[in-house]
Amino acid sequence: SPKNVSVSINGSAEIVEGDSVTLICSSDSNPPALNFSWFKERTFVGSGRIYSISKISSDHSGEYKCKSRNEYGEKESDAVTLNVMCETVSVSITGSAEIVEGDSVTLICSSDSNPPALNFSWFKERTFVGSGRIYSISKISSDHSGEYKCKSRNEYGEKESDAVTLNVMCETVSVSITGSAEIVEGDSVTLICSSDSNPPALNFSWFKENQSSAVGSGQSFSALQSGRFYCEAHNQHGSQRSDAVTVRVHHGAGKNVIVITAASGGGFIIIIIIIIIIILFI
Numbered sequence: 001s002p003k004n005v006s007v008s009i010n011g012s013a014e015i016v017e018g019d020s021v022t023l024i025c026s027s028d029s030n031p032p033a034l035n036f037s038w039f040k041e042r043t044f045v046g047s048g049r050i051y052s053i054s055k056i057s058s059d060h061s062g063e064y065k066c067k068s069r070n071e072y073g074e075k076e077s078d079a080v081t082l083n084v085m086c087e088t089v090s091v092s093i094t095g096s097a098e099i100v101e102g103d104s105v106t107l108i109c110s111s112d113s114n115p116p117a118l119n120f121s122w123f124k125e126r127t128f129v130g131s132g133r134i135y136s137i138s139k140i141s142s143d144h145s146g147e148y149k150c151k152s153r154n155e156y157g158e159k160e161s162d163a164v165t166l167n168v169m170c171e172t173v174s175v176s177i178t179g180s181a182e183i184v185e186g187d188s189v190t191l192i193c194s195s196d197s198n199p200p201a202l203n204f205s206w207f208k209e210n211q212s213s214a215v216g217s218g219q220s221f222s223a224l225q226s227g228r229f230y231c232e233a234h235n236q237h238g239s240q241r242s243d244a245v246t247v248r249v250h251h252g253a254g255k256n257v258i259v260i261t262a263a264s265g266g267g268f269i270i271i272i273i274i275i276i277i278i279i280l281f282i
Contacts, residue, residue: 004028005068005077015056016156017086023051025066025077033068040064058086058114087113087159089152093166099140100237101170107135109150109161117152124148142170142198169237170198189223189247193231197240201233209244223247 010022026049027033038046040062045051053060063079094106110133111117122130124146129135137144147163195201206216209228215221223229228244 003030003075005033005066005075007064007066007077007080009080009082014156015082015084017057017084019056020052020054021056021060021082022053023064023066023080025049025051025068027068027075029068029070029075031070031072033070035069037067037069038064039067056082056084058084058088058112060084061114083114085114085154085156087111087117087152087154087157089113089117089150089159089161091148091150091161091164093164099166099168101141101168103140104136104138105140105144105166106137107148107150107164109133109135109152111152111159113152113154113159115154115156117154119153121151121153122148123151140166140168142168144168168198185249185251187249191221191223191229191231191245193219193221193233193242195233195240197233197235199235199237201235203234205232205234206230207232207241225249 005025005027008024008026010024015021023038025036025038027036036047036049037044038048038051045064051064051066061082061084063081065079066077068075068077089109089111092108092110094108099105107122109120109122111120120131120133121128122132122135129148135148135150145166145168147165149163150161152159152161191206193204193206195204204217204219205214206221207213207230208215209230215229221229221231226247226249228246230242230244232239232241
C-alpha cells in the first residue's frame with residue numbers, strides 16, 4: 001500500500017473568504033499511486049492529486065484528507081484544516097415593523113466574521129451616524145426615515161450590511177395661525193385644513209373652542225359666527241389638532257375680498273379665505 005501520504009496547501013496559510021485554495025496530495029508509494037480521493041469530514045468531495053476551491057467561503061472550513069491507492073492497497077493522509085476568515089453582516093430591527101413618530105427604535109448589527117469583528121459603524125444614506133453593535137433612536141421622528149447600513153470591521157477588512165429602511169409613520173402636527181378673521185354680520189369665513197401626515201389623513205373634523213361636539217367635517221368649513229375654530233386631522237395612527245383661528249363678526253358695510261395665508265409651523269397649513277359680501281344700503 002502507499003506510504004507517506006500527505007496533503008499540502010498551496011497559497012497563504014491565512015485563507016480569506018473569496019480566495020482560491022489548492023490542496024495537493026503527495027505519496028511516495030512504490031509502485032506509484034493510481035488514484036487519489038479527497039474527503040471533507042469523511043464526505044467525498046473530489047478526486048485527483050490536486051483539489052482546488054475557487055472563491056472559498058466559510059462553508060469550506062473544516063478538515064480535509066487525501067486517500068491514495070495503488071494495486072496493493074490505500075493509505076489516508078493526516079487531516080489539514082481550512083479555517084476560512086470570513087465576514088457576514090446583517091441588520092435587524094427590534095420592535096414593531098410599523099414605526100410611529102415618538103417610538104423608540106433599536107437597530108442591531110450582527111456579524112459572524114472569523115475572526116470576530118472589532119468595531120461597527122452606522123450610516124444613514126452614507127452619512128456616519130454612530131458606532132457600536134447597537135444603534136438606538138429614542139423619540140423617533142420623520143427626519144429619521146431612510147436607509148440604514150452597518151459596517152463591520154476585523155483585521156482582514158470590512159463588510160457592509162444590506163440596507164434596512166425606516167419608514168416613520170407620523171401623525172399630523174400642529175401649526176400656528178397668524179392673524180385673525182374679522183367679518184361683517186351675514187358674511188362667512190371658509191377655513192381650509194391640510195395635513196402632510198404619513199400615512200395621509202383619512203378625515204378631518206372641525207371644532208369651536210369650549211364645545212365638545214364637532215361643528216363640521218371635511219377639509220373646508222364655513223364659519224358664520226364669532227369664535228375660535230380649529231381642525232382635527234385623523235389617520236390610522238391617531239389624530240392631531242391645529243391651533244385655533246379667531247373669527248370676529250362685526251356690524252358694518254363695505255365690499256372686500258381678503259385672503260390670509262397662515263405660516264406653517266409643521267404639518268398643518270390652514271388657509272383662511274375671507275369672503276366679505278357687502279350689502280349696500282341705498
